[in-house]
Amino acid sequence: MSDLAEFADSLDGELFSPDSPGYDAIRRPVNVAYREVRPRLVVRCLSVSDVVAAIRYATATGDRIAPRGGGHCFSGRSSTHRIVLDLSGLDGISVAAGGIATIGAGAQLGPVYAGLHAYGRTLPAGCGPTVGITGLTLGGGIGLLGRKHGLTCDRLVGVQIVLPDGSVVDCDDDHEPDLFWGLRGAGGGQFGVVTSLRFDTVPEPMTTRIEAHWSDVALEELVSAWQAWAPDAPDELTVNLSLVSEPGASVQATLFGASTLEEGPTCELLREFIDQDSAIELRAGLPYSQLKSTFADPREVPESALRIRSEFFSHSISRSTLASLLTQLGEPRTTGRRQMSFTAMGGAYNRVAEGATAFAHRGERFLLEHIAEPADPWVDSSWATAHADSSGRVYLNFPDPALDDWAAAYHAGNYPRLTDIKKAYDPHRFFDFPQAI
Ligand SMILES: Cc1cc2nc3c(=O)[nH]c(=O)nc-3n(C[C@H](O)[C@H](O)[C@H](O)COP(=O)(O)OP(=O)(O)OC[C@H]3O[C@@H](n4cnc5c(N)ncnc54)[C@H](O)[C@@H]3O)c2cc1C
Structure with missing residues (x-):
């Protein structure tokens, strides 16, 4: 036609x-x-x-x-x-007996959490309420329940997809298993257009919300303590750290996260790495969907364009690298907000073999993002400084056009199998873009 x-x-x-x-x-x-x-x-x-x-x-x-x-x-x-x-019109959400949810490809995370909440279910998925479930899942899906339940794509049990020849395929572990493997972590738009996703959801937990802010803390000590503790914390606890530098102000540190434990045990665990006097705000008794909606993401409605570069770390950043990163973050200037965000990995993320799904990064301790306006050269210099200590792996859902060897960074040892799947399912490269498989 x-x-x-x-x-x-x-x-x-x-x-x-x-x-x-x-x-x-x-x-x-x-x-x-x-x-x-x-x-x-x-x-x-x-x-x-x-x-x-x-x-x-x-x-x-x-x-x-x-x-x-x-x-x-x-x-x-x-x-x-x-x-x-x-695909915004394909946004239906239904849950069958046993907790298997079928979610339309155009659904966004806010409605997904709310829709699953009605059935007492949820998914380990990301933060921004307008982030699309499909883009998130196809690249992996990191979130506050991930250390307990894994990536969003680890809960995927089936996908309906339209291939470049117009055929509609339902794939899972038993039907077109290579394609299904590739759809769990190879990234959006690689093999076809997904129309719906089937997930094995988890019971929605009651959670304790964690938040703390500091404007005059010893940053090097805080980051060192966080990176030694947060990736090894019990799976029930995910605590991320964000450092924000505004011109003319001292760097603000924010700790935020979720625990599926009660307030008391959550507080006890946090005291393993934060000193007794720190003011940590804990709010217990929140269904997970409600906790999610209380965390605003500054990237959700940006007033100006943002540039993000990131990498995974399988070891702690050394003291000397950290000192240099913090100096660069807070250097005196007249314009430009800068942010470094540390996301804890470990736990269930790493209990899946590297080749079990297309998402290859199963031995990482944390993810570090460098976020600023595109004109600020700090993003590149901060990334290059941290790169010295990184694992060289990059999360595909934070794509980075500046990478030298993107195939190794995004896909590591899974790349050869992905190129075979691409040749089988999209032989004429109907789906093509910079850094496509
Ligand atoms: C504010 C914000 C918060 C975020 N928070 C998190 C987080 O907490 N955790 C996390 O892991 N990531 C997070 N991300 C990153 C996010 O996972 C990626 O940006 C993801 O690609 C977004 O998917 P989307 O559908 O919203 O985007 P889109 O731009 O619509 O799609 C992303 C990619 O997927 C493709 N795609 C979309 N729909 C389909 C389809 N139906 N079939 C095939 N391909 C498709 C697109 O062509 C594109 O290549 C966040 C990003 C932002 C901007």
Whole structure:
């Protein structure tokens, strides 16, 4: 089908071009840097057959498509001047007996947590309420229950996907197992357009919310203590650390996290690494979905474009590297917010073999992000300083166009198997973008 009017007539959903009414109301990329990448066509899909029709139309016209879920890709991979498939209309959530949830590919995390809460279930998934479940899951999915239950993709038991030839495939461990393996960590938009995901959910726990702030703490000691303790803490506890430097102010440290233990035992465990006098705010008795909604993510609604570079660490950062990182973070300047975020790994993330899913990073202690405005050279200098002590691995959901050897950094030893899967399922590279497999 190459005729546009015929294509539009065949859809359950809608087709938008830049001059159609409603074009500006489509789900836009979150990162300001990609807001002005205006697609030639946007297909708002309401059914699996809309996705099939869009792929067939693009193939017949020699065009390309970019699927868009939550629109959060840091490298703008769901933005294109060509055709965007807006999957926001495929957002159903249902839970069957035994806790198996079927979630539409366009669902966002806020509604996913709320929808599962109604059944007393949840998923170990990420923070931002508008992050798309599909982009998150296809690249892994790190969150506050991950040290206990693993990555979001570790709970995936089946995927429905439309392949570049227009065929609709239901894959799992027994059907197209290689494809299913690749969909658990190889990243979004690599092999086809996912239309729905099936998850083995977990019972929603009651949680204790953890938060502490310091403006005049000894940072080197705090980070050293955190990196020695948080990755080895009991699985029930995930505590992350964020350092923010605003011009003309001292660096602010924030500790935030979740525990599935009561307030007393949570407090006792935290005292293993924070001194007795620190003011830690604990709020117990929150269903996990409610705890999630209380944590604002500064990247969720950025006022200006942000650049993020990150890496995993399988060992602690040395004292000398840390001292240099902290000096650079807080160096005197007149503009530009800078942030270093430390996310604890370990626990259940690392109890899965490196080759068991496409997500290869199963021996890491923590993830460190460097976040600032794109013009601030600090992101590169801070990343380069930390890189000296890193494992050289990078989380695919924080894609980094500046990497020299992206295949090794994102996929490590899983890359050869992924290239075979790409050749089998997308032999003509219908899905292609910088750093695609
Ligand atoms: C504010 C914010 C908070 C975040 N928090 C976390 C967190 O807590 N934990 C974590 O692990 N990550 C987090 N991330 C990173 C996040 O996991 C990635 O940005 C992820 O790719 C977002 O998915 P999306 O659907 O929102 O984005 P999109 O930009 O829509 O999609 C991302 C990629 O997946 C592809 N894709 C989307 N839908 C489909 C589909 N149906 N089929 C095939 N390919 C598809 C896109 O083409 C693109 O390549 C966060 C990012 C932001 C901006």
